[in-house]
Amino acid sequence: MNVCDAKAHLRSALKNRRDSLTKDQQENEAKKILPLVLSLPAWKNSQTVCLYASFAGELPTQSLLIATLQSGKKLLLPRVNPNHQPSLHVVDDLSKLTLSPLGIFEPSETAPRVSPLTVDFFLVPGIAFDRHGNRLGHGSGFYDRLLAEIKSDAFCLGYAHNFQLVPSIPHEAHDKKVHAIATPSGIIEAEPAS
Numbered sequence: 001m002n003v004c005d006a007k008a009h010l011r012s013a014l015k016n017r018r019d020s021l022t023k024d025q026q027e028n029e030a031k032k033i034l035p036l037v038l039s040l041p042a043w044k045n046s047q048t049v050c051l052y053a054s055f056a057g058e059l060p061t062q063s064l065l066i067a068t069l070q071s072g073k074k075l076l077l078p079r080v081n082p083n084h085q086p087s088l089h090v091v092d093d094l095s096k097l098t099l100s101p102l103g104i105f106e107p108s109e110t111a112p113r114v115s116p117l118t119v120d121f122f123l124v125p126g127i128a129f130d131r132h133g134n135r136l137g138h139g140s141g142f143y144d145r146l147l148a149e150i151k152s153d154a155f156c157l158g159y160a161h162n163f164q165l166v167p168s169i170p171h172e173a174h175d176k177k178v179h180a181i182a183t184p185s186g187i188i189e190a191e192p193a194s
Contacts, residue, residue: 007170010127033182036186042120049122078106086146088116088146096108116149122147128164128169133181144174160182
C-alpha cells in the first residue's frame with residue numbers, strides 16, 4: 001500500500017470512530033484536556049495563540065477559545081481564502097465568527113490579518129497523530145502550508161482523542177510535525193524518530 005492509500009485508509013477509519021461519539025462524550029473529553037493545555041509552560045509563556053474552531057466531529061475547542069480570550073493573550077484563528085491559502089486573523093469576540101462554505105467558523109475577511117511569524121503557540125487539528133509528532137490531517141495540506149510559515153520556536157500542539165494517537169503515521173518530507181499531543185489522558189511529548 002502506498003503512502004497516499006495508507007493515509008486514506010487511516011483517515012477513514014479514525015473519522016468514522018470520531019464521528020460515532022456523542023456531543024456529550026466530545027465535550028467531556030474536551031473538559032479533561034483544557035487544564036492540561038493551560039498548564040503547559042509553552043501556553044503560559046505565549047503572547048499570541050493560534051487556535052481553530054472545531055467542526056465536523058472534531059474534539060471541541062470552544063472552552064479553549066474562551067479561556068484564551070479571558071487570559072488576555074492575542075487570539076488568532078485561520079481563515080481559508082478563495083485560493084485555499086491560509087491566513088491568520090485576530091479574534092476578540094467569538095460571536096463575530098462567520099460560517100465558511102466548508103462549514104467552519106472563522107474570522108470575517110475584515111478581521112485584522114496577522115503574520116504567522118507572530119504566533120508563539122499553535123493548536124493543530126488532526127485525524128491522527130503518532131508519538132514522533134507526525135500528523136494526519138484532512139488531506140488538503142492547509143495546515144502544512146500554514147505551519148511552513150511560522151517561526152521556528154513556535155510551539156505546535158496536536159489536539160486529539162486518545163484513540164487518535166496511533167503507533168505510526170505514513171509521512172512525507174513536506175508533512176509538518178507537532179512538538180506534543182494533548183489528549184484526555186495527558187500531554188504526550190513528541191519523541192525523536194529512531
